[in-house]
Amino acid sequence: MLRDVISRVRRNHALEHGTITLLLQRGMKPPLGGYSTAGGFFVFGGTTSADVSDAAVEALSRLKQGESELAVSPFCGTNLATAALLAGAVATMVLGKGEKRLQRLPTAGMAIVVATMLARPIGNTLQRRYTTLADARDMDISGVRRVWTGPLTIHRVSTRMGSPLR
Secondary structure (H helix, E strand, C coil): CHHHHHHHHHHHHHHHHHHHHHHHHCCCCCCEEEEEECCEEEEEECCCHHHHHHHHHHHHHHHHCCCHHHHCCCCCHHHHHHHHHHHHHHHHHHHCCCCCCHHHHHHHHHHHHHHHHHHHHHHHHHHHHHHCCCCCCCEEEEEEEEEECCCCEEEEEEEEECCCCC
């Protein structure tokens, strides 16, 4: 059961990334983001239901045709978390303990820069292996609706899936 829920979230995360990518390619301006669940995903931004629906339908079609790179986004929270964890870890290691911590601050700064540069390829790998699943073969969109209008409009894209993928 837990494996099925995780699989659904990962698959919806892949479709969310594809949808956001297409919205950006079609000229949508940030802020634009998403959040995936087992039953679909949310899109946050200044867009219409029709735009979200069109982008989600095309993203699903392209994922089904094997365009797995749509599932990986440079703007994903996985990349941000990876950068934060790497930067924190290297800063902690370089600074260490003791009286000379301040003298090691420039070295720690450089280590943080290097860690941040490495974070994107590592984060992208983590997305491919753990946080997204680009296999959309038995996945369908069951609805797109606006759930909130405010500074950012929020849309809910609901999905339906056949048998769980293992």
